[in-house]
Amino acid sequence: MRTMNRWEQPFRGAATLQEQINRVFGDGVGRTGEESNLTPWAPAVDIYETENELVVKADLPDVNPQDLDIRVENNILTIRGERKFENKVNEENYLRVERAYGSFSRSFSLANSVKSEAIKADYHNGVLTLSLPKREEAKPKQIKVNVETHAMAAVAGAR
DSSP states (O other): OOOOOOOOOTTTTSOOHHHHHHHHHTTTTTOOHHHHTSOOOOOOEEEEEOSSEEEEEEEOTTOOGGGOEEEEETTEEEEEEEEOOOTTSOGGGOSOOOSOOEEEEEEEEOOTTBOGGGOEEEEETTEEEEEEEBOGGGSOOOOOOOOOOHHHHHHHHHO
């Protein structure tokens, strides 16, 4: 029968290169023990446009929708939130922690064509979808071109 051995990092307890750089540049100043172990992160986002709206999709697995703050100010869309590290498992029992935890903030400039008062937000299967409808004047309009040929004009004039 195989047994699973816990892999020990060779430099466990030594500061990582990122922690050393943060210390040199003062990025970790004022943080407490638990917070300094959390990696800053930003959710991946896709943005696409349809004829009637802009759509923003953000990957936010394990983020409680109550921890999201979505707002538009001065044509800037900002998505803020937090993915909390749950201590349901003793820290000593973790073999690997790769997912980032903590607060995040993403901001995007919006064109004046967005109707910010009508933005809708849905959260499903860990994906936040924002639908930003376009103002009527910003929607594409097809203009019909009247084409008159000389032959048609002569026939019309003969009547």
